[in-house]
Amino acid sequence: MTPATPRRTAAESLEALHWFQQEHGRLPKANATDRAEKTLANFLFGTVRSRERRGTLLTDLREQAARIPGALTLDTHPDQDEVFADLKSFIADTGHAPRHTRTGVPAREVRLRAWISNNVYGDPATKTPRLRARHEAIVNLLTATPSYAEKNLDERITAAEQFVRENGYRPSGRDMSWLTEYVQGKYLLSGPFGAESQLNDIRAARLKSIIASPSLVEHRWNENLAALTKYAAGHSGTLPGNWSHPLFGWLTVQRREYRHGRLSQARERVLRGIPGVLPQERRLAEAA
Secondary structure, eight states, X not given: OOOOOOOOOHHHHHHHHHHHHHHHSSOOOTTOOSHHHHHHHHHIIIIIHHHHXXXXXXXXXXXXXXXXXXXTOOOOOOOHHHHHHHHHHXXXXXXXXXXXXXXXXXXHHXXXXXXXXXXXXXXXXXXXXXXXXXXXXXXXXXXXSOOHHHHHHHHHHHHHHHHHHHHSSOOOSGGGHHHHHHHTTSSOOOSOXXXXXXXXXXHHHHHHHHHHSOOHHHXXXXXXXXXXXXXXXXXXXXXXXXXXXXXXHHHHHHHHHHHXXXXXXXXXXXXXXXXXSSOOOOOXXXXX
């Protein structure tokens, strides 16, 4: 059986608290995720300050704690204006509001999200004028600020728009797999959009524009069509007639697709604009 780790005395805990303050330049935080820091924070708030507030802290321990800057400070509430300024600074630095999760999130972001939750909790109409003003200022700031997910979507849309401008067709592949879900209609691009949705009218319009761009296959088909049209115009309507010309293979595929009934009506109409590409449609009487 593993022997239990002996508990530190109050004096030993104060000594550990002193060394923590010397090493980090601050006192341990109550919301710390590090186990050792959390233990020191529990001792600071649950023992030292609690007993100091009640007047029951032993004299020798009080003298030892007084040598640790801030250990006996009972008013630990941060300046609200400073925290609000830090929130605005965070948004300016990152471009998004603090996330709601603690997992993998920097401590500053976790602290700001907790501060937001504490200040916008409840009905502002029931608060004092000062608290109501702060509540409304925070809400107004966050209303105009995208969430982390919305910022991520905006960046993806911007990258897709840039791709379309540079290449003439919408992106595909693993890096743009998120776009496939919109192309396939998994997410509707028509409003109204709920408060929890990452979409709004502007993002939906941008996505519709991207989806309206041709796919890579369509883009290449259009390029071949343009090249064939140019070739026919430069050769008095004559079309490539053998495999020595790269367009002959594409032309052969289109004729085969037509014979097997796999050529879309839209493509058939376009190809019939170039004489000789497809056979003439037989009249119903002749077909009978």
